[in-house]
Amino acid sequence: MAAAKSIKPALRVGDEAVKAKTGKVWADWFELLDRAGARKLSHPEIANLLNTRHGVGGWWSQMVTVGYEQAVLGRPQGKKKDGYEISASKTVAAPMKELFAAWTDSRRRAKWLDEPVTIRKATPGKSMRVTWSDGKTILAIGFYETKGGNSQVAVQHGKLKSAKEADRMKAFWAKALSRLKAQLEAN
16 A cells, blocks of 8 residues: 555545544555455445444545545546546625526526536526536536625536546636626626
8 A cells, every 4th residue: 555645645635634524544544445355346335334334424435435546546536437527616706696597597608608508407596407518418516605795606517538528628617617707797
């Protein structure tokens, strides 16, 4: 197993947070999982092992599993079972109602997003499920109210077929959400 110092920088959650929620730091979990034969287990099997044998709660068992897969097994960041997934978010100085309308109103959306999308499900002020213009990849969009009358949108774009496409879409969403912010804050 790699030394803890060479593993730690790749992880998004620090040792202190992991230990506070699971009782162990990353290196301890990685050593324990290696001893348990996790290199030969699937993602669900590793998460189940953490949950049932070691009492790690659902979200944290997933976090430790992904951390192990990335740091020890070399799983690329953003790699999921059905492809790659990226996320992007933006906080805007606009009310939630305006932010949500900028997504649901096709005319308003066309001003900042130059791709056709199909809204599959929308819960006002909370979330949307969207099929991307390619008809294959999906968007899970969350909407959040923040302090001072601002609001935030978080986009997860999944089922991307390669790391290169994931990088391209990460850059695309950064620009698109900046255009959205500019449009909403100009009003």
